[in-house]
Amino acid sequence: MQRPLVRYPNVYGIDMPTSSELVAHGRTVEEIRQLIGCDALIYQDVDGMKKAIGSLNNDMSGFDASCFDGVYVTGDITGEDIARLNEGRTGRGRGRGRPLAPGLAQRTGKLRCDLNQPVDKMPSLTPPESPSGLHPDTLAVRQALPRSVYGEHSEALYLTSSFVQPDAATAARRFAGEEEGYTYTRTSNPTVTSFEQRLAALEGTETAIGTSSGMSAILLMCLGLLKAGDHVVCSQSMFGSTMKLIGGEPARFGVQSSFVPQTDAAAWQAAVRPETRLLFAETPTNPLTDLCDIQALARIAHDAGVLLAVDNCFASPALQRPTSLGADLVIHSGTKFLDGQGRVMAGAVCGPRSVIDDKLAPLIRSAGMNLSPFNAWVVLKGMETLSIRMQAQSAGALQLASWLEAHPAVARVYYPGLASHPQHALAMRQQSGLGGAVLSFDVRASDAASGRLRAFHVIDSTQVCSITANLGDTKTTITHPASTSHGRLTEEQRQAAGIGQGLIRVAVGLEHIDDLKNDLARGLDTLT
Numbered sequence: 001m002q003r004p005l006v007r008y009p010n011v012y013g014i015d016m017p018t019s020s021e022l023v024a025h026g027r028t029v030e031e032i033r034q035l036i037g038c039d040a041l042i043y044q045d046v047d048g049m050k051k052a053i054g055s056l057n058n059d060m061s062g063f064d065a066s067c068f069d070g071v072y073v074t075g076d077i078t079g080e081d082i083a084r085l086n087e088g089r090t091g092r093g094r095g096r097g098r099p100l101a102p103g104l105a106q107r108t109g110k111l112r113c114d115l116n117q118p119v120d121k122m123p124s125l126t127p128p129e130s131p132s133g134l135h136p137d138t139l140a141v142r143q144a145l146p147r148s149v150y151g152e153h154s155e156a157l158y159l160t161s162s163f164v165q166p167d168a169a170t171a172a173r174r175f176a177g178e179e180e181g182y183t184y185t186r187t188s189n190p191t192v193t194s195f196e197q198r199l200a201a202l203e204g205t206e207t208a209i210g211t212s213s214g215m216s217a218i219l220l221m222c223l224g225l226l227k228a229g230d231h232v233v234c235s236q237s238m239f240g241s242t243m244k245l246i247g248g249e250p251a252r253f254g255v256q257s258s259f260v261p262q263t264d265a266a267a268w269q270a271a272v273r274p275e276t277r278l279l280f281a282e283t284p285t286n287p288l289t290d291l292c293d294i295q296a297l298a299r300i301a302h303d304a305g306v307l308l309a310v311d312n313c314f315a316s317p318a319l320q321r322p323t324s325l326g327a328d329l330v331i332h333s334g335t336k337f338l339d340g341q342g343r344v345m346a347g348a349v350c351g352p353r354s355v356i357d358d359k360l361a362p363l364i365r366s367a368g369m370n371l372s373p374f375n376a377w378v379v380l381k382g383m384e385t386l387s388i389r390m391q392a393q394s395a396g397a398l399q400l401a402s403w404l405e406a407h408p409a410v411a412r413v414y415y416p417g418l419a420s421h422p423q424h425a426l427a428m429r430q431q432s433g434l435g436g437a438v439l440s441f442d443v444r445a446s447d448a449a450s451g452r453l454r455a456f457h458v459i460d461s462t463q464v465c466s467i468t469a470n471l472g473d474t475k476t477t478i479t480h481p482a483s484t485s486h487g488r489l490t491e492e493q494r495q496a497a498g499i500g501q502g503l504i505r506v507a508v509g510l511e512h513i514d515d516l517k518n519d520l521a522r523g524l525d526t527l528t
Helices: 029-036 046-056 079-086 136-142 168-175 190-203 214-225 240-248 265-271 294-303 353-367 373-405 424-430 448-461 491-497 513-524
Strands: 006-008 207-211 231-235 256-260 276-282 307-311 329-333 347-351 410-414 438-443 477-479 503-507
Touching (some): 136 373, 190 207, 190 373, 214 240, 214 353, 256 265, 347 353, 373 513
Parallel strands (some): 276 307, 307 329
16 A cells, blocks of 8 residues: 655554554653644544544544544644543543643644645645755754754764664665665664765765765775776875775775875876776875865866865865865765864765765675764764864964974974965965965974984973874874874885974864964974
8 A cells, every 4th residue: 555645743644554653653642742842632542533523623524434543633722622522531542542631721832734735735844955055154054864853953863773664565675775764874874864964065065975984985985986907096195094005905906006296297197097997186185285286186087087086184175175176076084174073983985976876885885884873973063163163273273384484493394374385376276265274394303313303302292282193183183194194104105205204293273372382392492
Protein backbone atom coordinates (compact mmCIF):
# COMPACT_ATOMS: atom_id res chain seq x y z
CA MET A 1 0.00 0.00 0.00
CA GLN A 2 1.38 3.43 -0.93
CA ARG A 3 2.19 5.41 2.21
CA PRO A 4 0.37 8.80 2.19
CA LEU A 5 2.20 12.08 2.51
CA VAL A 6 2.65 13.51 6.01
CA ARG A 7 0.01 16.18 6.46
CA TYR A 8 1.32 17.52 9.78
CA PRO A 9 3.97 16.28 12.24
CA ASN A 10 1.21 14.68 14.34
CA VAL A 11 -1.55 14.27 11.77
CA TYR A 12 -1.35 11.66 9.01
CA GLY A 13 -3.74 10.45 6.34
CA ILE A 14 -6.21 7.82 7.53
CA ASP A 15 -4.43 5.17 5.45
CA MET A 16 -1.29 5.37 7.62
CA PRO A 17 -0.20 1.72 7.76
CA THR A 18 1.96 1.67 10.91
CA SER A 19 1.61 3.23 14.34
CA SER A 20 5.34 3.44 15.12
CA GLU A 21 5.76 6.39 12.77
CA LEU A 22 3.26 8.56 14.63
CA VAL A 23 4.24 11.24 17.09
CA ALA A 24 1.83 9.68 19.59
CA HIS A 25 3.58 6.31 19.59
CA GLY A 26 4.96 5.48 23.03
CA ARG A 27 4.24 8.93 24.51
CA THR A 28 1.74 10.24 27.07
CA VAL A 29 -0.81 12.93 26.24
CA GLU A 30 1.22 15.51 28.15
CA GLU A 31 4.45 14.53 26.39
CA ILE A 32 2.76 14.91 23.00
CA ARG A 33 1.22 18.24 23.94
CA GLN A 34 4.60 19.64 24.97
CA LEU A 35 6.32 18.13 21.95
CA ILE A 36 4.11 19.78 19.32
CA GLY A 37 3.38 22.92 21.33
CA CYS A 38 -0.42 22.85 21.27
CA ASP A 39 -2.87 23.79 24.02
CA ALA A 40 -4.69 20.53 24.59
CA LEU A 41 -4.97 16.99 23.24
CA ILE A 42 -7.79 14.52 23.42
CA TYR A 43 -6.86 10.85 23.17
CA GLN A 44 -9.56 8.46 22.00
CA ASP A 45 -9.81 5.08 20.40
CA VAL A 46 -11.08 5.18 16.81
CA ASP A 47 -14.78 4.98 17.68
CA GLY A 48 -14.46 7.61 20.41
CA MET A 49 -12.41 9.83 18.13
CA LYS A 50 -15.06 9.66 15.39
CA LYS A 51 -17.69 10.67 17.90
CA ALA A 52 -15.59 13.47 19.38
CA ILE A 53 -14.67 14.94 16.01
CA GLY A 54 -18.27 14.80 14.86
CA SER A 55 -19.46 16.61 18.00
CA LEU A 56 -16.87 19.39 17.81
CA ASN A 57 -16.58 20.06 14.10
CA ASN A 58 -19.64 19.84 11.92
CA ASP A 59 -17.48 20.29 8.84
CA MET A 60 -15.97 16.85 9.35
CA SER A 61 -17.72 14.18 7.31
CA GLY A 62 -17.00 10.72 6.00
CA PHE A 63 -14.40 9.95 8.66
CA ASP A 64 -13.87 6.19 8.29
CA ALA A 65 -12.16 3.79 10.67
CA SER A 66 -8.52 3.00 9.95
CA CYS A 67 -5.44 1.59 11.57
CA PHE A 68 -4.69 5.08 12.91
CA ASP A 69 -3.37 4.93 16.45
CA GLY A 70 -2.58 8.43 17.63
CA VAL A 71 -3.87 11.93 18.17
CA TYR A 72 -5.93 14.38 16.16
CA VAL A 73 -6.11 18.05 17.06
CA THR A 74 -9.03 19.68 15.33
CA GLY A 75 -10.75 23.01 15.28
CA ASP A 76 -10.67 25.48 18.18
CA ILE A 77 -11.19 23.21 21.19
CA THR A 78 -12.32 25.17 24.24
CA GLY A 79 -12.26 24.37 27.91
CA GLU A 80 -16.00 23.67 27.75
CA ASP A 81 -15.42 21.15 24.95
CA ILE A 82 -12.74 19.38 26.97
CA ALA A 83 -14.88 19.23 30.10
CA ARG A 84 -17.77 17.77 28.08
CA LEU A 85 -15.57 15.16 26.42
CA ASN A 86 -13.94 14.21 29.71
CA GLU A 87 -17.30 13.14 31.08
CA GLY A 88 -17.58 9.38 31.05
CA ARG A 89 -14.08 8.73 29.65
CA THR A 90 -13.10 5.11 30.20
CA GLY A 91 -9.32 5.47 30.22
CA ARG A 92 -8.85 3.34 27.12
CA GLY A 93 -5.80 3.77 24.95
CA ARG A 94 -3.10 1.82 26.81
CA GLY A 95 -3.32 4.02 29.86
CA ARG A 96 -3.04 7.32 28.01
CA GLY A 97 -6.79 8.14 27.87
CA ARG A 98 -6.98 9.80 31.30
CA PRO A 99 -8.93 13.06 31.60
CA LEU A 100 -6.90 16.12 30.76
CA ALA A 101 -5.65 18.22 33.63
CA PRO A 102 -7.59 21.47 34.16
CA GLY A 103 -4.56 23.54 33.27
CA LEU A 104 -4.51 22.09 29.78
CA ALA A 105 -7.88 23.68 29.06
CA GLN A 106 -6.38 27.17 29.30
CA ARG A 107 -5.76 28.26 25.72
CA THR A 108 -2.55 30.10 24.92
CA GLY A 109 -3.01 30.05 21.15
CA LYS A 110 -4.66 28.14 18.33
CA LEU A 111 -3.67 25.04 16.46
CA ARG A 112 -5.95 24.52 13.49
CA CYS A 113 -5.84 21.26 11.60
CA ASP A 114 -8.59 20.66 9.03
CA LEU A 115 -8.31 17.06 7.83
CA ASN A 116 -10.23 17.87 4.65
CA GLN A 117 -7.70 20.56 3.63
CA PRO A 118 -5.29 19.70 0.76
CA VAL A 119 -1.90 18.42 1.88
CA ASP A 120 0.00 21.33 0.31
CA LYS A 121 -2.14 23.80 2.29
CA MET A 122 -1.40 22.26 5.69
CA PRO A 123 0.74 24.29 8.12
CA SER A 124 4.34 23.22 8.72
CA LEU A 125 6.40 23.21 11.90
CA THR A 126 9.62 22.83 9.90
CA PRO A 127 11.42 26.16 9.38
CA PRO A 128 11.60 27.24 5.75
CA GLU A 129 14.86 26.76 3.87
CA SER A 130 17.35 29.59 4.20
CA PRO A 131 16.98 32.28 1.54
CA SER A 132 19.42 32.15 -1.33
CA GLY A 133 22.42 34.45 -1.57
CA LEU A 134 23.37 34.42 2.10
CA HIS A 135 26.88 35.57 3.02
CA PRO A 136 29.32 32.78 3.99
CA ASP A 137 29.49 34.21 7.54
CA THR A 138 25.74 33.60 7.84
CA LEU A 139 25.97 30.13 6.31
CA ALA A 140 28.67 29.26 8.86
CA VAL A 141 26.12 29.86 11.60
CA ARG A 142 22.87 28.72 9.98
CA GLN A 143 23.44 25.98 7.37
CA ALA A 144 22.40 22.57 8.75
CA LEU A 145 19.58 20.04 8.60
CA PRO A 146 16.13 21.35 9.62
CA ARG A 147 15.34 21.28 13.32
CA SER A 148 13.68 18.20 14.71
CA VAL A 149 10.14 18.27 16.09
CA TYR A 150 11.64 19.35 19.42
CA GLY A 151 12.67 22.71 17.95
CA GLU A 152 16.23 22.73 19.30
CA HIS A 153 18.17 25.94 18.61
CA SER A 154 21.61 24.38 18.71
CA GLU A 155 22.06 21.61 16.15
CA ALA A 156 21.22 18.19 17.57
CA LEU A 157 23.90 15.61 18.35
CA TYR A 158 22.74 12.16 17.26
CA LEU A 159 24.88 9.73 19.24
CA THR A 160 23.63 6.48 17.78
CA SER A 161 25.27 3.70 15.82
CA SER A 162 22.12 2.73 13.92
CA PHE A 163 18.60 3.90 13.10
CA VAL A 164 15.32 2.02 13.65
CA GLN A 165 13.34 1.39 10.47
CA PRO A 166 9.52 1.53 10.33
CA ASP A 167 9.25 -1.85 8.64
CA ALA A 168 11.30 -4.48 6.82
CA ALA A 169 10.38 -3.27 3.35
CA THR A 170 11.52 0.28 4.10
CA ALA A 171 14.75 -1.06 5.58
CA ALA A 172 15.38 -3.06 2.42
CA ARG A 173 14.83 -0.03 0.19
CA ARG A 174 17.07 2.21 2.27
CA PHE A 175 19.91 -0.28 2.50
CA ALA A 176 19.63 -0.77 -1.27
CA GLY A 177 19.85 2.97 -1.84
CA GLU A 178 16.39 3.10 -3.39
CA GLU A 179 14.98 5.42 -0.72
CA GLU A 180 16.59 8.15 1.35
CA GLY A 181 16.87 7.52 5.05
CA TYR A 182 19.44 6.91 7.75
CA THR A 183 20.37 3.30 8.45
CA TYR A 184 23.82 3.05 10.01
CA THR A 185 26.19 5.80 11.18
CA ARG A 186 29.10 4.36 9.22
CA THR A 187 27.05 5.26 6.13
CA SER A 188 25.50 8.52 7.28
CA ASN A 189 24.25 10.34 10.37
CA PRO A 190 22.14 13.52 10.74
CA THR A 191 24.83 15.35 12.72
CA VAL A 192 27.48 14.47 10.15
CA THR A 193 25.11 15.56 7.39
CA SER A 194 24.77 18.97 9.03
CA PHE A 195 28.56 19.27 9.17
CA GLU A 196 28.83 18.30 5.50
CA GLN A 197 26.11 20.72 4.42
CA ARG A 198 27.67 23.61 6.32
CA LEU A 199 31.19 23.00 4.99
CA ALA A 200 29.93 22.56 1.42
CA ALA A 201 28.02 25.84 1.74
CA LEU A 202 31.17 27.64 2.94
CA GLU A 203 33.29 26.17 0.15
CA GLY A 204 30.64 26.74 -2.50
CA THR A 205 30.56 23.09 -3.61
CA GLU A 206 27.60 20.87 -4.39
CA THR A 207 28.28 18.57 -1.46
CA ALA A 208 30.91 17.27 0.96
CA ILE A 209 31.72 14.04 2.76
CA GLY A 210 33.09 13.90 6.29
CA THR A 211 36.00 11.66 7.28
CA SER A 212 37.72 10.70 10.51
CA SER A 213 40.72 12.99 9.89
CA GLY A 214 42.36 15.15 7.24
CA MET A 215 44.71 12.33 6.28
CA SER A 216 41.79 9.94 5.87
CA ALA A 217 40.20 12.50 3.54
CA ILE A 218 43.33 12.40 1.36
CA LEU A 219 43.38 8.60 1.46
CA LEU A 220 39.69 8.46 0.54
CA MET A 221 40.31 10.73 -2.44
CA CYS A 222 43.22 8.59 -3.65
CA LEU A 223 41.39 5.27 -3.22
CA GLY A 224 38.24 6.62 -4.86
CA LEU A 225 39.87 8.26 -7.87
CA LEU A 226 43.10 6.36 -8.60
CA LYS A 227 43.83 2.82 -9.77
CA ALA A 228 46.87 0.81 -10.80
CA GLY A 229 48.70 2.53 -13.64
CA ASP A 230 47.44 6.02 -12.77
CA HIS A 231 49.67 8.98 -11.96
CA VAL A 232 49.29 11.92 -9.57
CA VAL A 233 51.27 15.19 -9.47
CA CYS A 234 51.83 16.89 -6.09
CA SER A 235 53.81 19.74 -4.60
CA GLN A 236 57.13 18.87 -3.00
CA SER A 237 56.39 21.42 -0.26
CA MET A 238 53.27 19.74 1.11
CA PHE A 239 52.67 18.59 4.68
CA GLY A 240 55.12 15.80 5.55
CA SER A 241 52.47 13.16 6.23
CA THR A 242 50.77 13.97 2.92
CA MET A 243 54.02 13.47 1.03
CA LYS A 244 54.65 10.23 2.91
CA LEU A 245 51.17 8.95 2.11
CA ILE A 246 51.02 9.98 -1.56
CA GLY A 247 54.55 8.82 -2.30
CA GLY A 248 54.32 5.60 -0.33
CA GLU A 249 51.07 3.71 0.09
CA PRO A 250 49.52 4.20 -3.39
CA ALA A 251 52.79 3.04 -4.98
CA ARG A 252 52.22 -0.40 -3.43
CA PHE A 253 49.11 -0.66 -5.59
CA GLY A 254 50.66 0.59 -8.82
CA VAL A 255 49.90 4.32 -8.54
CA GLN A 256 52.83 6.56 -9.45
CA SER A 257 53.47 10.06 -8.11
CA SER A 258 55.64 13.05 -9.04
CA PHE A 259 56.55 15.92 -6.71
CA VAL A 260 57.26 19.32 -8.23
CA PRO A 261 58.18 22.80 -6.94
CA GLN A 262 55.06 24.40 -5.48
CA THR A 263 55.40 27.78 -7.17
CA ASP A 264 56.57 26.66 -10.62
CA ALA A 265 53.55 26.28 -12.90
CA ALA A 266 55.79 25.14 -15.75
CA ALA A 267 57.05 22.26 -13.61
CA TRP A 268 53.47 21.17 -12.94
CA GLN A 269 52.75 21.28 -16.66
CA ALA A 270 55.87 19.29 -17.51
CA ALA A 271 55.02 16.58 -14.97
CA VAL A 272 51.64 15.76 -16.54
CA ARG A 273 51.58 12.44 -18.41
CA PRO A 274 48.91 10.62 -20.43
CA GLU A 275 48.22 8.47 -17.36
CA THR A 276 47.94 11.46 -14.98
CA ARG A 277 44.56 11.56 -13.28
CA LEU A 278 45.00 14.09 -10.46
CA LEU A 279 46.88 17.28 -9.54
CA PHE A 280 47.03 17.83 -5.78
CA ALA A 281 48.20 21.09 -4.24
CA GLU A 282 48.29 22.60 -0.76
CA THR A 283 48.16 26.38 -0.53
CA PRO A 284 49.62 27.87 1.56
CA THR A 285 51.96 24.98 2.32
CA ASN A 286 52.92 23.67 5.73
CA PRO A 287 55.20 25.12 7.08
CA LEU A 288 56.87 27.47 4.55
CA THR A 289 53.62 29.12 3.40
CA ASP A 290 54.40 28.73 -0.30
CA LEU A 291 51.42 29.45 -2.50
CA CYS A 292 50.32 28.05 -5.82
CA ASP A 293 48.28 29.94 -8.36
CA ILE A 294 45.07 27.92 -8.22
CA GLN A 295 43.72 29.36 -11.47
CA ALA A 296 46.93 28.46 -13.32
CA LEU A 297 46.92 24.90 -11.99
CA ALA A 298 43.23 24.55 -12.83
CA ARG A 299 43.98 25.44 -16.45
CA ILE A 300 46.79 22.88 -16.58
CA ALA A 301 44.61 20.17 -15.05
CA HIS A 302 41.56 20.80 -17.19
CA ASP A 303 43.56 21.09 -20.41
CA ALA A 304 44.84 17.60 -19.61
CA GLY A 305 41.37 16.34 -18.70
CA VAL A 306 42.26 15.66 -15.06
CA LEU A 307 41.04 16.87 -11.68
CA LEU A 308 42.64 19.51 -9.46
CA ALA A 309 42.35 19.00 -5.70
CA VAL A 310 43.42 21.70 -3.24
CA ASP A 311 44.12 21.25 0.46
CA ASN A 312 42.53 24.36 1.99
CA CYS A 313 43.44 23.61 5.59
CA PHE A 314 45.70 26.64 6.16
CA ALA A 315 43.51 29.33 4.61
CA SER A 316 40.08 27.77 5.28
CA PRO A 317 36.99 28.91 3.35
CA ALA A 318 36.99 32.06 5.48
CA LEU A 319 39.91 33.33 3.39
CA GLN A 320 39.97 31.19 0.24
CA ARG A 321 37.46 29.19 -1.82
CA PRO A 322 39.49 27.08 -4.28
CA THR A 323 36.52 25.99 -6.42
CA SER A 324 35.77 29.64 -7.24
CA LEU A 325 39.28 29.70 -8.77
CA GLY A 326 38.79 26.53 -10.81
CA ALA A 327 39.64 23.67 -8.43
CA ASP A 328 37.46 20.55 -8.61
CA LEU A 329 37.93 19.17 -5.10
CA VAL A 330 38.79 20.72 -1.73
CA ILE A 331 40.44 18.75 1.08
CA HIS A 332 40.10 19.69 4.74
CA SER A 333 41.55 18.72 8.05
CA GLY A 334 38.70 19.83 10.28
CA THR A 335 41.06 19.25 13.19
CA LYS A 336 42.66 22.61 12.45
CA PHE A 337 40.88 25.93 11.89
CA LEU A 338 37.40 24.51 11.27
CA ASP A 339 37.28 23.23 14.86
CA GLY A 340 39.47 26.07 16.06
CA GLN A 341 40.12 24.81 19.58
CA GLY A 342 42.14 21.64 19.10
CA ARG A 343 39.44 19.35 20.46
CA VAL A 344 38.74 16.62 17.91
CA MET A 345 39.95 14.92 14.73
CA ALA A 346 37.96 15.48 11.54
CA GLY A 347 38.37 15.70 7.80
CA ALA A 348 36.36 16.22 4.64
CA VAL A 349 36.37 16.20 0.86
CA CYS A 350 34.22 18.85 -0.86
CA GLY A 351 33.24 18.75 -4.51
CA PRO A 352 30.62 17.82 -7.12
CA ARG A 353 28.09 15.06 -6.49
CA SER A 354 29.47 13.12 -9.44
CA VAL A 355 32.66 12.58 -7.43
CA ILE A 356 31.52 12.71 -3.81
CA ASP A 357 28.31 10.69 -4.07
CA ASP A 358 29.21 8.36 -6.93
CA LYS A 359 32.87 7.56 -6.18
CA LEU A 360 33.72 8.42 -2.57
CA ALA A 361 30.51 7.70 -0.64
CA PRO A 362 30.34 3.99 -1.63
CA LEU A 363 33.97 3.59 -0.57
CA ILE A 364 33.55 5.21 2.82
CA ARG A 365 30.54 3.00 3.47
CA SER A 366 32.74 -0.08 3.05
CA ALA A 367 36.06 1.20 4.39
CA GLY A 368 34.78 2.89 7.55
CA MET A 369 36.73 6.17 7.34
CA ASN A 370 33.60 8.03 8.40
CA LEU A 371 33.47 11.00 10.74
CA SER A 372 32.00 10.34 14.20
CA PRO A 373 28.82 12.26 15.12
CA PHE A 374 30.40 13.81 18.21
CA ASN A 375 33.43 15.10 16.31
CA ALA A 376 31.14 16.37 13.55
CA TRP A 377 29.07 18.29 16.10
CA VAL A 378 32.14 19.87 17.69
CA VAL A 379 33.50 21.05 14.33
CA LEU A 380 30.00 22.15 13.27
CA LYS A 381 29.92 24.51 16.24
CA GLY A 382 33.52 25.59 15.61
CA MET A 383 32.66 26.73 12.10
CA GLU A 384 30.23 29.27 13.54
CA THR A 385 33.16 31.42 14.67
CA LEU A 386 35.56 30.54 11.83
CA SER A 387 35.46 33.92 10.08
CA ILE A 388 36.04 36.10 13.12
CA ARG A 389 38.78 33.79 14.38
CA MET A 390 40.60 33.79 11.05
CA GLN A 391 40.45 37.58 10.84
CA ALA A 392 41.74 38.06 14.39
CA GLN A 393 44.43 35.38 14.15
CA SER A 394 45.60 36.64 10.75
CA ALA A 395 45.93 40.15 12.15
CA GLY A 396 47.97 38.83 15.07
CA ALA A 397 50.16 36.75 12.75
CA LEU A 398 50.96 39.80 10.63
CA GLN A 399 52.06 41.79 13.68
CA LEU A 400 54.17 38.92 14.97
CA ALA A 401 55.74 38.28 11.55
CA SER A 402 56.66 41.96 11.20
CA TRP A 403 58.28 41.93 14.64
CA LEU A 404 60.21 38.74 13.90
CA GLU A 405 61.43 40.11 10.57
CA ALA A 406 63.15 42.95 12.44
CA HIS A 407 64.72 40.74 15.12
CA PRO A 408 68.51 40.31 14.73
CA ALA A 409 68.42 36.61 15.68
CA VAL A 410 66.00 35.77 12.85
CA ALA A 411 67.41 35.01 9.41
CA ARG A 412 64.14 34.87 7.47
CA VAL A 413 60.39 34.96 8.06
CA TYR A 414 57.93 33.01 5.90
CA TYR A 415 54.51 34.67 5.93
CA PRO A 416 52.33 35.60 2.90
CA GLY A 417 51.04 38.72 4.60
CA LEU A 418 54.48 40.32 4.54
CA ALA A 419 55.40 42.44 1.54
CA SER A 420 58.74 40.60 1.51
CA HIS A 421 57.05 37.26 0.76
CA PRO A 422 57.73 36.40 -2.91
CA GLN A 423 54.03 35.64 -3.49
CA HIS A 424 52.56 38.42 -1.41
CA ALA A 425 50.53 39.84 -4.30
CA LEU A 426 49.08 36.41 -5.11
CA ALA A 427 48.20 35.87 -1.45
CA MET A 428 46.37 39.19 -1.23
CA ARG A 429 44.42 38.35 -4.38
CA GLN A 430 43.72 34.70 -3.56
CA GLN A 431 43.24 34.87 0.22
CA SER A 432 40.86 37.78 0.64
CA GLY A 433 43.68 40.20 1.44
CA LEU A 434 44.91 38.28 4.49
CA GLY A 435 48.04 36.23 5.10
CA GLY A 436 46.52 33.58 7.36
CA ALA A 437 47.42 32.61 10.91
CA VAL A 438 50.54 30.48 10.37
CA LEU A 439 54.13 31.71 9.97
CA SER A 440 57.58 30.18 10.09
CA PHE A 441 61.06 31.61 10.61
CA ASP A 442 64.68 30.52 10.46
CA VAL A 443 66.96 31.33 13.38
CA ARG A 444 70.43 32.50 12.42
CA ALA A 445 72.92 29.63 12.58
CA SER A 446 76.25 28.63 11.06
CA ASP A 447 75.22 25.07 10.16
CA ALA A 448 72.37 22.54 10.45
CA ALA A 449 73.47 21.18 13.84
CA SER A 450 73.75 24.67 15.30
CA GLY A 451 70.40 25.60 13.75
CA ARG A 452 68.69 22.68 15.46
CA LEU A 453 70.17 23.57 18.88
CA ARG A 454 69.24 27.23 18.53
CA ALA A 455 65.72 26.42 17.36
CA PHE A 456 65.22 24.06 20.29
CA HIS A 457 66.44 26.80 22.67
CA VAL A 458 63.85 29.27 21.36
CA ILE A 459 61.06 26.71 21.57
CA ASP A 460 62.01 25.50 25.04
CA SER A 461 62.23 29.06 26.37
CA THR A 462 58.56 29.79 25.67
CA GLN A 463 56.12 29.93 28.58
CA VAL A 464 52.93 30.96 26.77
CA CYS A 465 53.08 29.13 23.43
CA SER A 466 52.17 25.44 23.45
CA ILE A 467 54.84 23.08 22.14
CA THR A 468 52.69 20.91 19.90
CA ALA A 469 52.54 20.10 16.20
CA ASN A 470 48.82 20.91 15.86
CA LEU A 471 47.68 24.25 14.47
CA GLY A 472 44.49 26.24 13.99
CA ASP A 473 43.88 26.49 17.74
CA THR A 474 42.88 29.60 19.65
CA LYS A 475 46.02 28.86 21.68
CA THR A 476 49.28 29.68 19.89
CA THR A 477 51.38 26.62 19.09
CA ILE A 478 55.07 26.32 18.29
CA THR A 479 56.97 23.41 16.78
CA HIS A 480 60.17 22.30 15.04
CA PRO A 481 58.99 20.93 11.65
CA ALA A 482 62.19 19.03 10.78
CA SER A 483 61.79 16.76 13.80
CA THR A 484 57.97 16.61 14.02
CA SER A 485 55.63 17.17 11.06
CA HIS A 486 58.39 16.40 8.53
CA GLY A 487 60.44 14.11 10.72
CA ARG A 488 59.58 10.96 8.76
CA LEU A 489 60.91 12.36 5.49
CA THR A 490 64.43 11.72 4.33
CA GLU A 491 66.96 14.54 4.67
CA GLU A 492 66.94 14.81 0.88
CA GLN A 493 63.17 15.28 0.86
CA ARG A 494 63.39 17.88 3.61
CA GLN A 495 66.06 19.80 1.74
CA ALA A 496 63.95 19.76 -1.44
CA ALA A 497 61.02 21.08 0.56
CA GLY A 498 63.19 23.79 2.18
CA ILE A 499 62.75 22.42 5.70
CA GLY A 500 65.96 23.27 7.55
CA GLN A 501 66.99 22.38 11.10
CA GLY A 502 66.77 26.02 12.19
CA LEU A 503 63.14 26.41 11.09
CA ILE A 504 60.41 27.13 13.65
CA ARG A 505 56.67 27.20 12.87
CA VAL A 506 54.25 29.30 14.88
CA ALA A 507 50.47 29.01 14.50
CA VAL A 508 49.14 32.21 16.02
CA GLY A 509 46.15 32.02 18.35
CA LEU A 510 44.11 34.66 20.14
CA GLU A 511 46.48 35.67 22.92
CA HIS A 512 47.51 39.32 23.17
CA ILE A 513 50.24 40.02 20.65
CA ASP A 514 52.56 41.61 23.24
CA ASP A 515 52.53 38.39 25.26
CA LEU A 516 53.50 36.39 22.18
CA LYS A 517 56.33 38.75 21.33
CA ASN A 518 57.66 38.58 24.88
CA ASP A 519 57.37 34.81 24.86
CA LEU A 520 59.48 34.40 21.73
CA ALA A 521 61.91 37.08 22.89
CA ARG A 522 62.83 34.93 25.91
CA GLY A 523 64.64 32.56 23.59
CA LEU A 524 65.63 34.84 20.73
CA ASP A 525 67.19 37.46 23.00
CA THR A 526 69.30 34.84 24.80
CA LEU A 527 70.78 33.09 21.77
CA THR A 528 74.59 33.14 21.92
